[in-house]
Amino acid sequence: MQFNRQTLKDDGFSGFRSFDQLDINRVPRAPGIFAVLKPEGFERVFLAKSLGARFKKRDPSLPQPALEAEWIENADVLYIGKAGPGSTGNRGLRKQIQEFTDFGRGKPVGHWDGRLIWQLADSQSLVIGWKELAPEEVNHAEAAYHAEFVRIYGRLPFANLVQARTKEA
Numbered sequence: 627m628q629f630n631r632q633t634l635k636d637d638g639f640s641g642f643r644s645f646d647q648l649d650i651n652r653v654p655r656a657p658g659i660f661a662v663l664k665p666e667g668f669e670r671v672f673l674a675k676s677l678g679a680r681f682k683k684r685d686p687s688l689p690q691p692a693l694e695a696e697w698i699e700n701a702d703v704l705y706i707g708k709a710g711p712g713s714t715g716n717r718g719l720r721k722q723i724q725e726f727t728d729f730g731r732g733k734p735v736g737h738w739d740g741r742l743i744w745q746l747a748d749s750q751s752l753v754i755g756w757k758e759l760a761p762e763e764v765n766h767a768e769a770a771y772h773a774e775f776v777r778i779y780g781r782l783p784f785a786n787l788v789q790a791r792t793k794e795a
Contacts, residue, residue, distance in 0.1 A: 629703040629775055629783075631755070634661055639755040645727055646750035653720040653756065657764050659771065660723060660756040662705040662743055662785065670697060671747035678744035679734040686729075686741040693745060696784050704752065705740045705785035706775065708768040711761045719756050742785040765790070 631642060641653065644665065672693045678686040709722030725735045730744040743749055759767055768790040775783055782789055 629661075629701065629778065631663055631702065631753070634663075634703075634755055634757075637757070639757045642753055642755040644751050644753050645730070648723075648727065648754065650720060650724050650727070653723050654758050655716075655718040655720045656758040657709055657711045657717070657761045658719045658756055658758040659706065659708050659764065659767050660719060660754055661703050661707075661771075662740070663702050663753045663755065664704060665751050665753050668748070668751065670699075673745050673747055676741060676745040677732060677749065678729050678741045679732045687745060688742065693742065696742060696787075698779050698781070698784060701775075701779055701783060703775065703783050704746075705743055705783050706768065706771050707740055707786075708764050708790070709756075710764050719758065723754065723756070739788075740785045742787070 635642070639661065642663075643649070643652075672690055674687070674690075676685070676687040680686070707722070707726070709717060709719040711717055712721070726740060728735050729741070730749060743752065746752070757767075772782060772786065772790045776789065
């Protein structure tokens with residue numbers, strides 16, 4: 627499987643809105659996984675300072691050499707994340723994606739994963755798509771997508787710094 631908008635769409639992903647065009651109320655509340663992709667013609671430019679919020683006094687910025695080391699030039703997918711139901715069953719994709727975008731807009735929410743997205747210039751043009759899943763499928767699906775990405779590209783997507791694994795693995 628290649629990782630691009632069409633193959634993700636063929637695999638059940640929907641949405642595919644840029645962050646600057648995203649209407650959070652159109653994101654489903656169900657659990658699932660989501661992917662952040664480069665739009666066509668995206669020019670990679672790293673910012674010296676992340677647009678992401680400081681959380682617990684930690685700066686989300688990485689130095690340019692570290693960003694360069696994570697970048698995969700020929701990969702469209704930059705991040706694969708998950709949105710479980712949460713302990714009370716009311717988290718899901720809408721809440722997770724809202725926190726992810728809020729973090730990128732400088733709000734101090736606890737969404738440290740994927741923080742490298744917000745150190746890209748024009749990050750608001752990046753595209754997010756999602757796939758609804760049953761709660762018991764979320765962890766396995768994220769781990770499977772990470773493993774397949776690593777199989778194809780030799781490492782995780784740019785903004786995934788930790789590989790998801792299932793408890794059985």
